Amino acid sequence: MASEPGAAAGARVRALREERGLTLTALAAAAGIGKGSLSELESGRRNPTLDTLYAVAGPLGVPLGALLDFSAGAVAADEGFEGVLLHTERGESSTSEVYLLRVAAGVTRESPAHAAGAVEQLVVLAGGCRVEYAGHRVDVSTGGHASWPADVPHRYTAAGDADLRAVNVIVTPHGS
Template sequence: MARAGEAAGAGVGARIRALREARGLSLSALAAQAGIGKGSLSELETGRRNPTLDTLYAVAAPLGVPLAALVDDHDGAVLAHGGMVTTRVRVLREPGRTTEVYLIRLAPGAVRSSPAHSHGVEEQLVVVAGSGVVEYGDGSVALGPGDHVRFAADQPHAYRAGPDAALEAVNVIVTPA
């Protein structure tokens, strides 16, 4: 009997494969564009490997889809990796764009680096508790409770939690169609 994580990985893998094939991309081409190994991508697609958040973002960008297109497609879905827990609050699909809303919790001192999303993607972060820094492009912004930042996420970016407390924030990602 498959464990829950394995079942979730199989669903993600099937979605990746379907999107890759719909775009006419070979396994090798998508792996190269995502910057991951062909064998790793093959294992993801067949459900033999559970993806990390970094891998999902890396694959989503060349497929031109939001993260929500790859993960469990229901509100309340949770992804945890590398000191970060992400809970999907809501996804709104409209003509012309997809808006994803997540509640994120980054452990004290943890860093979440994200590769560039697809062209035109924008992120907003509203800090609920704790403090940290958001780095994007040539800039960085220190944030505390109640602070907000909006930036182009089609470039590498990172969140850094302060050393003393978890950074808790609402993250909104808008992906144009």
């Protein structure tokens, strides 16, 4: 049986899908995941991976935090990667999410395009990072900052021999 956080995320995915009038088949196809996997996620029989959450967030048009119920302290993790939601600010025109990232040295986090108009910013606290998006590459060292359009596929890699510690801010406009 899935854990309570996984079951809660699955229930949120189902509610958002139904709210948007999408069938299970349509969302699975748009997210590029199997219909059976999505069904198991929604029913709470499967814990979602970070890749799966990002995959469904885009087609649903919501920020990742919406699937985490915007709960401070919620953790989204995969092997060698952990994002802890520190804060969410929901304004009239956008939602901003602030995460503390911990990425093991050499690990690459690939992210599909977020909702239209989304922008990410990264402030490196320790280690180094290479950010790649839309044919661009930016290297950021401790104390540095990068910003990029997050409505295109992008990735960041913990560069060098040290683990990356960074603050990641994702701003998603409403109505995208």
